[in-house]
Amino acid sequence: MRFKDYEIPDELLYSREHEWVRLEGKEAVVGITDYAQKQLHEVVYVEVHREGSGVKQFENMGTVESVKSVSDVFSPVTGKIVKVNGELADSPELVNQEPYGKGWLARVNLADFSKDKEKLFTAKQYADFLRTLAE
Amino acid sequence: MYDFHRLHAKMVEFAGFDMPLWYRGIIPEHLAVRNHVGVFDITHMGRALITGAKSEAFLNYVITNDVSVLAPLSAQYSVMCNENGGVKDDFIVSRLEQEKFLMVYNAANRQKDFQWLVQNAGAFGVKVEDVSESVAMFAVQGPSAQRVLQRVADADLSRVERFKCGFTRLAGCEGFVSRTGYTGEDGFEVFVWDTPVDKPDKAVKVWNAILEAGKEFGIEPCGLGARDTLRLEAGLCLYGNDIDETVTPLEAGLGFVVKLKKESFIGKAALEKLKAEGVRRKRVGLRVLEKGPSPRQGQEVWKDSEMKIGFVSSGTFSPLLQCGVAQAYVGVEHAVEGATVTVRVRDKALKAEVCRFPLYDSAKFGYARVK
Numbered sequence: 367m368r369f370k371d372y373e374i375p376d377e378l379l380y381s382r383e384h385e386w387v388r389l390e391g392k393e394a395v396v397g398i399t400d401y402a403q404k405q406l407h408e409v410v411y412v413e414v415h416r417e418g419s420g421v422k423q424f425e426n427m428g429t430v431e432s433v434k435s436v437s438d439v440f441s442p443v444t445g446k447i448v449k450v451n452g453e454l455a456d457s458p459e460l461v462n463q464e465p466y467g468k469g470w471l472a473r474v475n476l477a478d479f480s481k482d483k484e485k486l487f488t489a490k491q492y493a494d495f496l497r498t499l500a501e
Numbered sequence: 502m503y504d505f506h507r508l509h510a511k512m513v514e515f516a517g518f519d520m521p522l523w524y525r526g527i528i529p530e531h532l533a534v535r536n537h538v539g540v541f542d543i544t545h546m547g548r549a550l551i552t553g554a555k556s557e558a559f560l561n562y563v564i565t566n567d568v569s570v571l572a573p574l575s576a577q578y579s580v581m582c583n584e585n586g587g588v589k590d591d592f593i594v595s596r597l598e599q600e601k602f603l604m605v606y607n608a609a610n611r612q613k614d615f616q617w618l619v620q621n622a623g624a625f626g627v628k629v630e631d632v633s634e635s636v637a638m639f640a641v642q643g644p645s646a647q648r649v650l651q652r653v654a655d656a657d658l659s660r661v662e663r664f665k666c667g668f669t670r671l672a673g674c675e676g677f678v679s680r681t682g683y684t685g686e687d688g689f690e691v692f693v694w695d696t697p698v699d700k701p702d703k704a705v706k707v708w709n710a711i712l713e714a715g716k717e718f719g720i721e722p723c724g725l726g727a728r729d730t731l732r733l734e735a736g737l738c739l740y741g742n743d744i745d746e747t748v749t750p751l752e753a754g755l756g757f758v759v760k761l762k763k764e765s766f767i768g769k770a771a772l773e774k775l776k777a778e779g780v781r782r783k784r785v786g787l788r789v790l791e792k793g794p795s796p797r798q799g800q801e802v803w804k805d806s807e808m809k810i811g812f813v814s815s816g817t818f819s820p821l822l823q824c825g826v827a828q829a830y831v832g833v834e835h836a837v838e839g840a841t842v843t844v845r846v847r848d849k850a851l852k853a854e855v856c857r858f859p860l861y862d863s864a865k866f867g868y869a870r871v872k
Contacts, residue, residue, distance in 0.1 A: 407527075429847070431818065
C-alpha cells in the first residue's frame with residue numbers, strides 16, 4: 367500500500383523509528399522505510415554494527431548519513447547480526463533507490479520474533495502512523 | 502517567493518525563517534553551481550544602509566577593514582569585533598555613493614548587528630537604516646552566472662568586476678548587482694528594491710526571469726544545504742560555526758580584513774596584542790583520506806592517538822570531492838599544510854589531511870579557475 371508518496375509493502379512489518387522487517391525463516395532482513403529515506407535524502411554513508419554483534423529491539427544498530435545529517439538506525443528486532451549489506455560501502459545511494467530491495471541494511475538471526483512482533487506495526491498500522499505524523 | 506519554495510523544496514526553519522533546504526537535492530544543486538550555475542533566494546539576510554557625511558569614518562571605527570579604499574560601486578568583505586577582538590559578525594559592505602554604504606550581514610544576527618551599528622552611530626551623526634524587510638536578494642553563482650544574469654539585466658555585466666557593483670534594471674525592476682557570493686565561484690548577488698514580503702511581485706518576477714534565462718545553462722534553484730556545502734569547500738566562514746564572539750579574525754585566518762594601521766576601531770587594542778603575541782590556534786581545512794562517516798561540528802581533532810589538538814567547527818560530505826571535509830581549529834604548530842591528523846567520529850578515528858582553502862583544485866573550480 368501507499369501513503370502519499372511513500373511506498374509501504376504489505377508483507378513487511380514496521381517500527382515507529384521507520385525501519386522495516388522481512389521475516390525469512392529464523393532470520394529477518396531489516397532496512398529503513400521509503401519514508402525514512404525520503405526524509406534523509408541523498409544517503410552518502412551507511413554504518414551497521416559488525417557481523418556477529420548482538421542487537422536489541424529499538425536499540426542502536428548503526429547510523430545513516432546524508433550530506434548534512436546523521437541519523438541513528440534502531441534495530442526493529444532482537445538477535446544477532448549475521449550479515450551486513452556490503453554493497454552499501456560503495457553504493458550508499460541504494461538506500462534511496464531501493465529501500466526495500468538492494469538498500470537493505472542487515473540480516474539478523476532472531477532471538478524471539480513472537481515477542482518482537484508484538485511491538486511492530488503492520489503496513490496498515492504504519493500508514494496510519496505516518497498519517498498522524500503528517501497531521 | 503514562499504509559494505515557490507514550498508511547492509518545490511524541502512523546507513527547514515533557519516534563523517526564524519522558513520527556508521528551502523533543497524529542491525532537487527544538495528548534491529545536484531552543489532554540482533550545478535560548480536559546473537554551470539545555480540540561484541539562491543537569500544532574502545533572509547540582514548541589510549542596512551549607512552548614510553551621512555561621516556559614514557566612512559563611522560564604518561572604519563566599527564569594522565576591521567578599511568572602507569576608505571573603496572571607490573563608489575565597490576565592495577569588500579569584513580568583520581566587526583567586540584572590544585576583546587571577538588567577531589560580532591562577518592559581512593560584505595558596498596560603497597554605493599561617496600557617503601552611502603550598504604551592509605549585508607547574517608540573518609541570525611539581524612537584530613544584534615543593527616543595534617550595534619545604531620549604538621555606535623550616535624557620535625558620528627550618521628543614519629543607519631534597516632532595509633532588510635523591503636529588499637529581496639538572490640545569488641546567481643557559477644561559471645555561467647554572468648551569461649545568465651545578462652539576459653535579465655540592462656547594464657553590461659562584463660564591466661562589473663569581482664567585488665564591484667552597479668545599479669541596473671532586472672526584468673524591468675529597479676535593482677542592484679554586486680559581483681560577490683558565498684560559494685567560491687564567480688557570480689552575482691542581486692538586489693531587488695522596494696519589494697517587501699507582503700508585496701513580492703517584483704521579487705517573484707526577477708526570480709522567475711533568472712530561472713527562465715538559466716534554463717539552457719542547466720540552472721538549478723539551490724537551497725541552504727548546497728549553500729553550506731559550497732561555502733565550506735571554499736573555506737568561507739559560517740557565523741555561529743566557524744566564527745563567533747569568542748573567536749578573533751586572526752585565529753580564523755581573516756587577518757586580511759584587519760587593518761591595524763587604522764587609527765582606531767573597536768577591538769583594535771585586543772587584536773594588536775594578539776598579533777604581537779601570536780595566535781595559539783588557527784582555522785584550517787581538513788580533507789578526510791578514507792571512506793567513512795563525515796566530520797561534523799564539535800568533533801575532536803587529534804594528532805595520532807596521543808594528543809587532542811582541536812575541534813571541527815563545521816563539517817560535511819563534499820559533493821564535489823566525494824569525501825568528508827571540514828573546517829577545524831587546531832593548535833598553530835599543527836596548522837601545517839599536508840600534515841595528517843585524525844578526526845574522532847563516534848567510535849572511529851578518521852585520517853584527514855590539513856589543507857589550505859579552497860579545498861577543491863582552484864585551477865579547475867572557483868572564480869579563479871583557468872578558463
